[in-house]
Amino acid sequence: MFSLRVPDKCFLPLITGTCGSTQTRFGFYPPTQRCEEYNYSGCGGNENSFETRLDCETVCNGIPSRQIHIDTHFIILMRSEICFLPIRTGPCHTRSTRYGYFPPLRRCVRYSYGGCRGTLNNFLTEVECKQLCKGIPLRGMLHLSSFPPPPKGGKCMLRLHLKAHMVFFLSHQCSRLDTEFSFRNGSA
Incomplete structure (x- = not known):
């Protein structure tokens, strides 16, 4: 310590x-x-x-x-919790490219950050995102391939139970991240 x-x-x-x-x-x-x-x-x-x-x-x-x-245990816990936080663009209008870890795809994705009210799952570079989040265990995760695609023009919603309910909103093909998704404690 x-x-x-x-x-x-x-x-x-x-x-x-x-x-x-x-x-x-x-x-x-x-x-x-x-x-x-x-x-x-x-x-x-x-x-x-x-x-x-x-x-x-x-x-x-x-x-x-x-x-x-x-201590090292705290760092490991903090690392996994940061990587499972939602990616939020935030309500502000200063747009900059950021990267966040997206658990269903098991990779870091690029998004446009507004400049305020994001989460710690917000990295300046893809390299920084990968350094922190690579190899995070995916206990309880569901694969996108296990869900049928939604109707054309619809959205796909996955509910994943980890420590709390995490709700991810994806595009109509369930393969591209929309600009924002949310984190809910308790029941979804």
């Missing part, structure tokens, strides 16, 4: 904001443990917003205000 000390504000989500302008900012992104570039609208953000990458790295790798204890 080891300890990592990081300021609380570094764990705030990267928020695009609600104004109309576009400014390049940097914020600490926990899945990659790095300061990442993102677009900020000029208002409605939070403290995890820095003008330069150096400013972000100085704060988020600098003076600690919160201590996190991590």
Whole structure:
């Protein structure tokens, strides 16, 4: 086990904001443990917003205000839970290409991220997605081939029971990810 000390504000989500302008900012992104570039609208953000990458790295790798204890079991649990989180485009309108792990296809898929209210299943590159999610056990997963295709123009819905009910919405051919699907606790 080891300890990592990081300021609380570094764990705030990267928020695009609600104004109309576009400014390049940097914020600490926990899945990659790095300061990442993102677009900020000029208002409605939070403290995890820095003008330069150096400013972000100085704060988020600098003076600690919160201590996190991590052991290898926690990292494995966290890894599998991140990869099974839903992929969410989010309601904001700054579009950037991201990658997320899609369990029914057992691979990372590309999607368009709006810039806010996503999940941790949100990677800047396909390589980062594969590094974290490759080899995740698929206990309880169903294969797409076991479902007949829906009527032309319809959608295919799969209900997969893991720790909770996960509902994935796929295209009419059940092979392409729509822009958003949801995660539900309890009964679907």
